[in-house]
Amino acid sequence: MIVRFNCNGRSVQVDTPPMARLLDVLREDLRLVGSKEGCGEGECGACTVRVDGEPVMSCLVPVAQIEGCRVQTIEGLGNPIVHAVQTAMLATGGAQCGICTPGICMSAAALLDVDPHPTPDAVRVALAGNLCRCTGYQKVIDAVCGALAEREA
Amino acid sequence: MVIGTSPPRRDGMDKLTGRSLYSDDLRPDGVWYGATVRSTRAHARLRSVRRSEDFDWSNVVFVTAADIPGLNVVSLMTDDQPVLADGLVRHVTEPIALVAAPTRELALEAVRHVLVEYEDLPALFDPLVAEGHGVRIFGEDNVYKRIHIEHGTRTNTTAHLIRGRYTTGLQEQLYIEPQSMIAELRPDGGITLTGSMQCPYYIDRAVKRMLGHDRVNVAQAVTGGGFGGKEEYPSILACHASLLALAAGRPVKITYRRDEDLRATTKRHPAIIDLATLVSSDGRLLELHGRIWMDGGAYHTLSTVVLSRAILHVQGPYRCPYVDLEGTVVATNTPPNGAFRGFGAPQAQWAMERHMDRIARHVGMDPLALRRLNLVVDGDVTATGQTLRNPGGFAVLEAAERAATAPVKRKHVRPGVVGAEMREGRGVALAWHGCGFTGNGEAKIRGTVGLELRGNQVAVLSSSTDIGQGTETIFPMIVADTLGIPMSRVFNTAHDTGFVPDSGPTVASRTAMVVGGTCEKAAQRLLRALREAHGEGDFDTLAARAAAAGTPMRVNETYEVDASVQWNPDTYQGDAYPCYGWSCVIVDLRVDVDTGEIIYDRVVTATDVGKALSPVLAAGQIEGGTLQALGWATQEEVVLDAQGCMRNDRLTNYIIPTALDGPEMVTELVEIPYEGGPFGAKGIGEIPMDAPAAAVAQAIEAACGAVLDSLPMTPERVFAAMEAR
C-alpha cells in the first residue's frame, strides 16, 4: 500500500503493508532512527512522535492511519532551530543515556504548546508515558517547567 | 577551572536531537539479523537439536556449539558458562542454538522451527537447600563462594539479643535500550563488534578465546543505559553475533526484544540475610552476627564479588566491637544473576538498616537517635580491621536533616488514582559504600589511559564507556583543567579496543575516581613529556612547538595503587576499599491505608561525593539511582514460573516508576575529599542504591505501623502487614 503523509514538514510516500508500525516506517523506510524501540508495546514511550500535534506511541500506530497526517519526529523537532525544551534539557541534565530522550522531548513539546508554564505536577502527568531509568525524572521536570520561562526572561 | 561547574554534557545535543546512533540504529550493508534458540527447561540433557524439515532453511544460517572454533566458554571469572549449551542446559532461557536471516521476522520464525528434545533432570530452585544438594550444578557442592569474617572482641556485658531475617528479590536493571550487538567480518578474517556495552575489553577477551585467535576489536555504540546489566552479559551477544557472522559470511546484528531481554538476561541477586545483634540497654551495638545467602543462578558470572561486597557492607556505617559474618552464594537452576548497581551492598544494607529499626523498637529508642549513637566516627574500625579516617556519616545526616526542614509539597494526585485515606510518614536511613574495586582489585587490573596530542587538541583514549553517567564529559574536564586549557580542546576518542588501552571495566563506581584519576596523572605526564622534549612554557606554547617539530606525542598512564592500602583476600582483613562514600536519605511518603499503595512525595538525599566534578552529572547519578532504589523498594518484582522463567516479561507487568510515581528530589552534595581521587572525587554511581529502600520501610512503618522486612514492599505486602498488626 502506498501511504502519503507529511513528515517533519516534507511530503513523503512509502510503499508498505498497511499494518506496518509507524515506528518501523520511520526507522526502516525513512531512516529516521531518532525514535527508539524500548518495548514494542506502548509502555516505554521511547518511540513517541507527534501525529497532527498529539504525542502517540509510534509502535502502536499502523501506518495506514497516518495517511494524510502531519508527523513530527525528533529529527523535525529541533530543526532548523533547537526547541526550547532541548536547550533546557541540556542545561539541567535531563538527558543521560539518551535512549528515552527523543520521546521525552516530543511529549514535552506537545505539553508546552498548550501549557507553556506547566507545574511540576502537570509535567509528571504529561511525561507519565515516557519511562526513564537514568534521571529519576527530577532534572527532566526542571527542564520542562523552565523551558519557556528562561527564553522569555 | 571547569571542574566544579556543570558544562553541558558532550553527547547531550546529539542525544536531544536524535542524532546519536545506538546499536540498533546501525545497519551495515548486507546485515542479517540473529536470534537465539533458548531452553524451555530448567535442567535437562539435550537429546537432540535439529532443524524442522517443514521450514525453508535455504536463506537461514544455523549455529550450534559444534560450530565454535575455540573455547565454548563465556570468559569472565570462571569458565563454567558455555556460549552455547553442549549437551546440557542448566537454566531456562539458556542459549542452545543460533539462527540468522535477512530479516528479523524470518530469524524469529526460524527459531520456532528448531526442534529440541530434552531429557529433564531434577532441578533446584531454593538457595537455602542448594549447598551440597543432590542436584549438582556447580563444583562439588553448588557453592560458588563462601566468605567468613570475624573481627574484634566479644562482649562480656549483659545485653539484648535481637534477631531478624531480611530478604530481597530479583531486580531487573531495565536499561531502556535492550541488549544489542553487531558483528562484522574484517578483511583479515577477524571480527569487529559494535554494540551496547559497559566493558569493551570483557567482550574483547571473551570473543578472542571463543574464536581461538586475536583478530578481534570491540567498539562501543552509544549505549542506552547499563546499570550493571551491560557489564558481563553483552559478551554473550558478542560471541553469538560473531558465530553467526562467520557462518553467514556477512554482518549480523542481534537485538533482543524486550520480552527476551527480561527473561534471559541477568538480574540483581536475591538475598536472605539473618542478623543477630547484642545491644546494650542504652542502644550501643556490641556484637553483630550475620549470615547471608545469595542466589547466583545457574552460572557463576560475578557472584563471588557480589557476595564479597555484601559481606563488606552488611555492618552498615555503624561501629561494632565484634562482628562475625558469613556469606554463601550458591547455584540454582535459574537464569544467572549478575552485576547490578550496588553489587550486593544494597541487599546487605537493606538488612542492616531494617535491623537497626528492629533494635530501636526493641530497646524503645528513636530510630534516628539509635543511628546517631552508633554512627562511625574518625578512628573507628571496620569488620576487616580497616581504620576509618574522616567518615562522613554525620556530615550527610546533618545535610539531609537541614534540607528536610523545608515543608513537604504534597504531590497532587489525579482523582480516581488514589483514595482519600492517606497517612503521612517519614523515614531516614544511612549507608556507606566502598568506592572502586575491593582490596587489591585495581592492582590486578592496572587500568591504563592514553593521551594523544593532536594539533592543539588532546585525545583521551580509554575503554571507560559513557552509559549515561557522563564519561565523555568528565574525562575532558579533568584533562583540560590539569593541562590548563579549555575543555573544548579535549575529547574522548571512540572506545574501540583496536586502539584504546584497557582502562578496566566501567563498573564499581570506579570510572570517575580511578580512571578519572589516571586521566589527571596522564595529563601531568603529558606536560612533563612536552617539557622534556620542548623546554619550558605553558601547554599552548609546548603544543605549538610539538606541532612544528612534527613529532607525535602520546603518553600512557597506568593506575598505581596506593601502597598504603593493604588487603589480604584470604583472611578478608585489611583495607577493603581505598575510601568510602556516605549517604543519608530522608523519604516523605503517604500510604493509602485502604490499599497499601505508596505515594512518594519527596526524597532528600545527602551524599558525600568527595568532590562534585560536575554537580549536575553527580546529582543526576544520585537521583537516577534513588528512583531505581524506590522501584526496588515497592514496585519491582520478578515473578518466576515453575521452570524459573520470568512470567512478567513485559513492561506492562514488570513495573518500574513513571514520572508520576517519582518523588520530588532534593539532592545535597557533600564534599569530603579523597586525596586519591581526581580533585578529591569519590565514586558515586552506586551509593544511591543503598539507603532508600530502608528509609521507605521506616516511613511506611511511621505512617501506618506496618513492619516489612522483605523487598519488594508491594501494595499487597503492605496491605497484609497492616492487617497483621
Added chain:
Amino acid sequence: MLRCEAPVFRPRTLDEAFAMRAAMPDATVLAGGTDVMVYLEGGVLKPTRIIDLWGCPGMRELRFTTGGQVYGAGLTCTDVLRAMHSHPLLRDAAATVGATQIQNRATLGGNICNSSPAGDTLPVWLALRAEFELGCVRGFRRVPASGFWRGYKKIDMQPDELLVAIRVPALAGHMHFRKVGTRMAQSISKVVFAGRYSVGKEACLAFGAVGPTPMRCTAAEAALVSGASINEVVSLVEQEVLPIDDIRSTALYRRKVAGRIVRRWLDNLPRA
C-alpha cells in the same frame, strides 16, 4: 516488529463500515490500535484482514439528547478529557488509562469491545446504566452495559455488528471512581470501581478486574438501598466479587480492597 500483511479496509461512512463488516465477519476491527497493535506484536492475533474505524465519520462525537448523553464509540480518552461536558465519572476513568500517548489513541469503543475484565472505563458504563448502540446492515439495536459482557472476553455482539455509540441517561446521585493499578500511570487495574448511589432509591456498585467480566455487586446494591449497614454492604461486596490470583495481584488483596473502596466511599458520603 512482527510483520502483518493483512489488508486494511477503511470505510468512509458508517453505512460503508456496516457493509464491510457484513461482508467480512472474520475481519479484525481496529480503532486506535492500542490493543490490536500489542496483540499483533505479541503474536497472539493473526488477522486475515482488518476494518479500520479510526477516522470513520460520525463516530467521534459527543451529543446531548433530552434523556442524557451519547458518546461516539470512536471518541478517544483525550476527547473525553477535553470535552466540556463529559461525565465526571468517565473523565476520572479516562484520565487513568495508560498515559497521554495512549489516551490520544485509545477509544471508548475499543475499550468496551476488547472486553478485558480490567478495562478501566468499563465499570463506569455499568454504574451509569449505559446502553451500547450496535449497528449493522440489518439495523440498530441497544444492549444495556449490564448484559453486554457475557463471559471472559465474550460480548453480546453479532459478527456483522459494530459498536457505534454509548448512550448514558441523565442520572442523579453520589458517584465515585477509583482505580487501584500497578502504578500511578501506564498501569493495568488490579481493582477498578465505579459507584453511583441515590440514597434509598438506587445503587450501583460496579467493579473491574475482580472477575471474568466487569461486574456489579447486585446483592450489595440491594442491601445498600434497603438501608443495610456499611459493614453488611462491604461484606456482601467481598462475597460477590470473583477475583483470581494472577501476575499482577492476588485474589485476597483484590477482594479486600474492593470492600475497602466501597467502605471508604460510603463512610465519606454526607449523611442524609
